[in-house]
Amino acid sequence: MPVHFFVPGPLRDFAEGRSRVDLEISPRTLAEALDALGAKYPGVARRVLDERGEVRPHVNLFVGPECVRFGEGLATPIPDDCEIAILPAVSGG
Amino acid sequence: MPKPPAVSPNPVTIRDRDIVLLVGTIKGAFLFRSDHARRKWEVGGPYFAGRSVYAMAYDGRAGRHRIWAAPKSLHWGAELCASDDFGRTWSRPEVPRIAFPESSGASLANIWQIEAGGDDEPDRLLCGVEPSALFESRDAGDSWSLNEGLWNHPHRPKWMPGGGGLCLHTILTNPVRPERLFIATSTGGVYRTDDGGRTWEARNRGIHAYFLKEKDPEFGQCVHKVVRHPAKPDRLFLQHHFGLYRSDDGGDSWRERKNGVPSDFGFAMAIHPRDPETVYIVPLQSDEFRCPPEGKLRVYRTRDGARSWKPLARGLPQKDCYDTILRDALSVDREDPAGVYFGTRDGRLYASRDEGESWSLVAEDLPAVTFVRAATVRARAKARARVPAAKPGGAERRRRKKAA
Numbered sequence: 121m122p123v124h125f126f127v128p129g130p131l132r133d134f135a136e137g138r139s140r141v142d143l144e145i146s147p148r149t150l151a152e153a154l155d156a157l158g159a160k161y162p163g164v165a166r167r168v169l170d171e172r173g174e175v176r177p178h179v180n181l182f183v184g185p186e187c188v189r190f191g192e193g194l195a196t197p198i199p200d201d202c203e204i205a206i207l208p209a210v211s212g213g
Numbered sequence: 214m215p216k217p218p219a220v221s222p223n224p225v226t227i228r229d230r231d232i233v234l235l236v237g238t239i240k241g242a243f244l245f246r247s248d249h250a251r252r253k254w255e256v257g258g259p260y261f262a263g264r265s266v267y268a269m270a271y272d273g274r275a276g277r278h279r280i281w282a283a284p285k286s287l288h289w290g291a292e293l294c295a296s297d298d299f300g301r302t303w304s305r306p307e308v309p310r311i312a313f314p315e316s317s318g319a320s321l322a323n324i325w326q327i328e329a330g331g332d333d334e335p336d337r338l339l340c341g342v343e344p345s346a347l348f349e350s351r352d353a354g355d356s357w358s359l360n361e362g363l364w365n366h367p368h369r370p371k372w373m374p375g376g377g378g379l380c381l382h383t384i385l386t387n388p389v390r391p392e393r394l395f396i397a398t399s400t401g402g403v404y405r406t407d408d409g410g411r412t413w414e415a416r417n418r419g420i421h422a423y424f425l426k427e428k429d430p431e432f433g434q435c436v437h438k439v440v441r442h443p444a445k446p447d448r449l450f451l452q453h454h455f456g457l458y459r460s461d462d463g464g465d466s467w468r469e470r471k472n473g474v475p476s477d478f479g480f481a482m483a484i485h486p487r488d489p490e491t492v493y494i495v496p497l498q499s500d501e502f503r504c505p506p507e508g509k510l511r512v513y514r515t516r517d518g519a520r521s522w523k524p525l526a527r528g529l530p531q532k533d534c535y536d537t538i539l540r541d542a543l544s545v546d547r548e549d550p551a552g553v554y555f556g557t558r559d560g561r562l563y564a565s566r567d568e569g570e571s572w573s574l575v576a577e578d579l580p581a582v583t584f585v586r587a588a589t590v591r592a593r594a595k596a597r598a599r600v601p602a603a604k605p606g607g608a609e610r611r612r613r614k615k616a617a
Binding site: 130133134161163164166167168170171172174176178179206208209211212213 | 250286287288289290305306307308309312314315318319320321383
């Protein structure tokens with residue numbers, strides 16, 4: 121069952137220019153899905169997560185339509201044929 | 214998989230003997246270049262547009278022409294990038310070069326300082342980061358390791374962040390005693406190692422911490438910047454959060470040397486390339502206001518080791534100026550007479566090509582300037598930098614002769 125990642129513009133240099141990455145994996149959680157993404161594209165995963173494996177504070181991850189920040193975070197279950205979107209938060213200065 | 218270098222727009226062409234200003238801002242980095250005369254400046258950039266850059270460095274050792282920069286994205290974190298062609302292309306590794314080990318429980322917030330080692334160690338680089346820690350590379354920046362001695366220091370958990378964060382912002386090598394190294398962190402103060410970084414001791418005796426209950430603590434001082442001349446590396450000058458200090462014994466003791474400045478609060482400090490007695494500062498009025506005293510933007514210079522300070526104002530705004538100069542936004546080149554440069558939080562870049570006697574505006578409407586460093590580019594065959602001798606250059610000799 122594939123998992124589809126949406127990769128935002130600033131990170132596409134680290135994903136061979138792709139906005140969408142499909143992985144044939146069956147992760148139980150978002151953390152496992154990001155591990156798989158990091159195995160293929162470490163430059164993407166390493167900028168979504170910090171050294172401690174925590175989601176950076178100004179990055180939002182959506183599993184389907186839901187932002188995991190307000191749910192189970194990296195423990196969010198991943199359903200079949202799911203899209204995981206990586207989006208920069210609306211922040212800046 | 215290897216990632217191709219990012220190509221940057223608006224490059225500048227650098228020639229032998231050019232002066233290059235590495236300018237970091239909250240919205241990217243710029244390179245300003247001029248020929249040896251330093252009358253006209255050409256600008257390249259912005260590189261890393263939209264990302265803040267608090268640290269850059271030029272590494273001209275061992276035949277290199279490498280510029281380091283530390284862009285930080287609010288979203289994607291901080292990283293260390295390098296250019297070997299003066300900003301046309303920048304290498305950007307997949308996995309950032311500097312990262313805290315898992316055992317530390319920390320994550321990199323920003324990179325505040327990039328310092329090249331001595332000429333006899335052309336592959337050594339040091340980085341000061343936030344949260345306060347020191348990283349070292351022995352392979353010209355390919356790989357980095359956390360200095361465990363400082364990280365495990367019992368004082369570290371008690372260091373408190375200043376306005377800029379808990380940052381290690383100053384690294385001073387010692388060409389005479391390579392095993393000796395100084396760092397400064399806000400707010401922790403000055404620390405020194407005499408065994409190459411295995412052990413560290415606080416070196417803050419005499420620096421008053423007006424903002425703490427105990428006014429003369431062993432550590433906790435809010436040191437803003439420390440400078441030293443490479444030929445006299447145990448004489449240190451220090452800009453504190455209130456207080457100008459000098460140490461003549463490698464930081465074992467400090468004495469106040471504010472002698473005549475309108476405010477002893479400020480951030481930036483820079484030392485002359487040839488004269489270990491000449492230091493530049495930019496005083497700011499109080500730690501609440503942080504603008505030039507009396508609305509007059511003045512650089513102050515001492516020629517006598519901080520026994521006295523002279524204002525340098527010609528060409529700078531002298532009325533209603535509410536600008537601010539941050540800790541790494543002042544720099545001096547190695548020319549004779551020395552060029553002095555500083556950037557402001559209102560996005561102005563000023564230059565003096567006569568040791569600070571007069572100033573001209575090089576650029577305005579830049580993003581807020583966080584960092585300025587001047588470098589002189591040498592042809593590759595002559596690229597090995599030398600530790601400048603502690604003797605006055607031609608301009609200084611003429612000045613002293615005239616004074617005599």
